[in-house]
Amino acid sequence: MAPPLETGSSTQNELEQDLARLIVESLRLEVLPASIDPSAALFGEGLGLDSIDMLEIALALSKRYGVELRSENRAALASLRALTAHIAQHRTR
Amino acid sequence: MRSIDSQIAPAPGRRAYTRARSTPAVYPLLTHDSPTCTIAWRQDRAYSVQEFLRSVWALASQLPAKQYALNLCRDRYHFAVGFAAALVARHISLLPTCRAAEPSQQLSQRYPDAYVLTDHDETEITLPQLRITEHVGGASGASGIPLIPTDRIAAIAFTSGSSGFPRAHAKSWGSLVLGAKALGRQFDLSSHPARTAVGTVPAQHMYGLETTVMLPLQWGWSLHAGNSILPADIRTDLEQLGSPAWLMTTPIHLNAYLSERTMLPGLEGIISATMPLARSVAQEAEHLWHVPVHEIYGCTEGGMLASRHTADGDLWTLCHELRMKHERDTTSVMGGHVGAWLQLTDRISMQNSREFLLLGPNYDLVKVAGKRASLAALNTALSRVNGVLDGTFYWPDQGRSGNGRLSAFVVAPGVTPAAILADLRKRIDPVFLPRPMYLVPTLPRNATGKLPHEQLETFADRVRHSARHLRG
Known part of the structure; x- marks a missing residue:
């Protein structure tokens, strides 16, 4: 496992790792959660996820964090780091 | 030359054609x-x-x-x-x-x-x-x-x-x-x-x-x-x-x-x-x-x-x-x-x-999210990927179980899964990208080079089981 990046608070890093695991598990991706570049694009380039993936991620986020994703929050899915910031701000559990 | 239809219905709301037994013009x-x-x-x-x-x-x-x-x-x-x-x-x-x-x-x-x-x-x-x-x-x-x-x-x-x-x-x-x-x-x-x-x-x-x-x-x-x-x-x-x-x-x-x-x-x-x-x-x-x-x-x-x-x-x-x-x-x-x-x-x-x-x-056909592909065509695309020696897509129980997505078994020594996926993404619709993809040393081909369905299923069960075991 790569060491967590020294940015933000430690809870932020924990959340980022949780989210990386959530993405890998809910989409059954063949990558280690720690290998996801926090600043790389999740959709399009990078992991190259599609719209069904977006639906699956939205469901997983809703179940685990009580955050309802909308297409207007698309910027939150730009990268793992953006998603972490969005969830940290809006989570209800 | 651009050609625009000039035929227009007489007035909205009025049927411009009569319902005949034969198809109207x-x-x-x-x-x-x-x-x-x-x-x-x-x-x-x-x-x-x-x-x-x-x-x-x-x-x-x-x-x-x-x-x-x-x-x-x-x-x-x-x-x-x-x-x-x-x-x-x-x-x-x-x-x-x-x-x-x-x-x-x-x-x-x-x-x-x-x-x-x-x-x-x-x-x-x-x-x-x-x-x-x-x-x-x-x-x-x-x-x-x-x-x-x-x-x-x-x-x-x-x-x-x-x-x-x-x-x-x-x-x-x-x-x-x-x-x-x-x-x-x-x-x-x-x-x-x-x-x-x-x-x-x-x-x-x-x-x-x-x-x-x-x-x-x-x-x-x-x-x-x-x-x-x-x-x-x-x-x-x-x-x-x-x-x-x-x-x-x-x-x-x-x-x-x-x-x-x-x-x-x-x-x-x-x-x-x-x-x-x-x-x-x-x-x-x-x-x-x-x-x-x-x-x-x-x-x-x-x-x-x-x-x-x-x-x-x-x-x-x-x-x-x-x-x-x-x-x-x-x-x-x-x-x-x-x-x-x-x-x-x-x-x-x-x-x-x-x-x-x-x-x-039919057995060659896969349907994911309303899109249809032939397994043979997907396998051809996989075989064109740089560094792939052998490989096959696999659809567990014809998509009835799991997440409905395909998986794949690939023989590609020295190539990373990420590189294979990046290459595949250029060749096929992303809904067919394997989730997951397993790198394996060899596929269970028979003497004639074919991959019988039953053999592939047994092989798939074994690979998936050991992958789960490895992850703990």
């Missing part, structure tokens, strides 16, 4: 009762038939002098304006369901006399582009209802051929209109007032085209411009809509909205297609939303072929105008909007001349 673009009827909604903004027709005529007069319009609009209203304008200008709409780089390039090469109609930046395609948003919304100009010859080719839809090249299916205007009429008869729409079709499937997909564009045009309904799929977005779309709606969707989306217990206000009906819906899911949906859940069985080549009220049972009822026959393991349909005998790619058990059971796709 023309069908009107739309059948709404008056120019003030609503034909589309975007959020809480209603578009009238007159506004729509003005945009169609204005756009049609500005289309390039080419033969094919590659309609990539994501907004359904933009799509409909582009589709209708192309039809009026005698251009054939190309409806690709995949936007990956290689298929897009193949399409550009195959149809060099094409231009792109779009409402956003298209980066994967080199054809000349026309931004439709700049041509929609004129306040004046012609607004007659175009009459379109029945035999005019309106669209070309695509399926993936086993060779790896998309196979083209031409759709005449007559077959699209007859398909929309059949759809309405199957769901008894003549006894319903006009409603709004909200879709979670793209208009470029045959099922999306039939239920969210052709149905509204031919039954006096309106279409919802949005292309939402997320539960919160669908809920907001329905809340803002000033009209009762039907949701045209798929089991994947329906399962998601059910698991979120998404409120769907103003919904009056649900239609699902692209893959079979479990009866328990249909019953749960009817219980939660108090609306009927119907299913469509069809294919890109034939459009809608049959339907069922899923909560009642597994039997499918063939469209009224169609005939079905079963010969030597294959089933074919003909008549109505289908035309001549069409051989189906599914295994079917006919119960009588009108009803049948769907047993599943």
Whole structure:
């Protein structure tokens, strides 16, 4: 496992790792959660996820964090780091 | 030279043709009762038939002098304006369901006399582009209802051929209109007032085209411009809509909205297609939303072929105008909007001349999220990936279990899974990308080099088991 990046608070890093695991598990991706570049694009380039993936991620986020994703929050899915910031701000559990 | 249809219906609201036993020579673009009827909604903004027709005529007069319009609009209203304008200008709409780089390039090469109609930046395609948003919304100009010859080719839809090249299916205007009429008869729409079709499937997909564009045009309904799929977005779309709606969707989306217990206000009906819906899911949906859940069985080549009220049972009822026959393991349909005998790619058990059971796709065929591919074609694409010595896609239990996605077993010493996926992404639609992909030392090929189905299943179980074991 790569060491967590020294940015933000430690809870932020924990959340980022949780989210990386959530993405890998809910989409059954063949990558280690720690290998996801926090600043790389999740959709399009990078992991190259599609719209069904977006639906699956939205469901997983809703179940685990009580955050309802909308297409207007698309910027939150730009990268793992953006998603972490969005969830940290809006989570209800 | 650009050619614009000058044939116009005498007045909106009056039938411009008589219903004869034989197919009429023309069908009107739309059948709404008056120019003030609503034909589309975007959020809480209603578009009238007159506004729509003005945009169609204005756009049609500005289309390039080419033969094919590659309609990539994501907004359904933009799509409909582009589709209708192309039809009026005698251009054939190309409806690709995949936007990956290689298929897009193949399409550009195959149809060099094409231009792109779009409402956003298209980066994967080199054809000349026309931004439709700049041509929609004129306040004046012609607004007659175009009459379109029945035999005019309106669209070309695509399926993936086993060779790896998309196979083209031409759709005449007559077959699209007859398909929309059949759809309405199957769901008894003549006894319903006009409603709004909200879709979670793209208009470029045959099922999306039939239920969210052709149905509204031919039954006096309106279409919802949005292309939402997320539960919160669908809920907001329905809340803002000033009209009762039907949701045209798929089991994947329906399962998601059910698991979120998404409120769907103003919904009056649900239609699902692209893959079979479990009866328990249909019953749960009817219980939660108090609306009927119907299913469509069809294919890109034939459009809608049959339907069922899923909560009642597994039997499918063939469209009224169609005939079905079963010969030597294959089933074919003909008549109505289908035309001549069409051989189906599914295994079917006919119960009588009108009803049948769907047993599943033929073994070479995979269906993910409404898209169809041949395993042979996917395997060919995989074999072209740099560094791949051997490999095969695998569909556990034909998609009935798991997440419905494909997995793959690949022999590629020294190559990373990420590099293989990046290469594959350029060659195939991303819904078929393997989830997961397993790197293995060798595949269980027999002496003749084949991969027997049973052997592959045993092998897959073993690999998946040890992968789980490794992860702990």
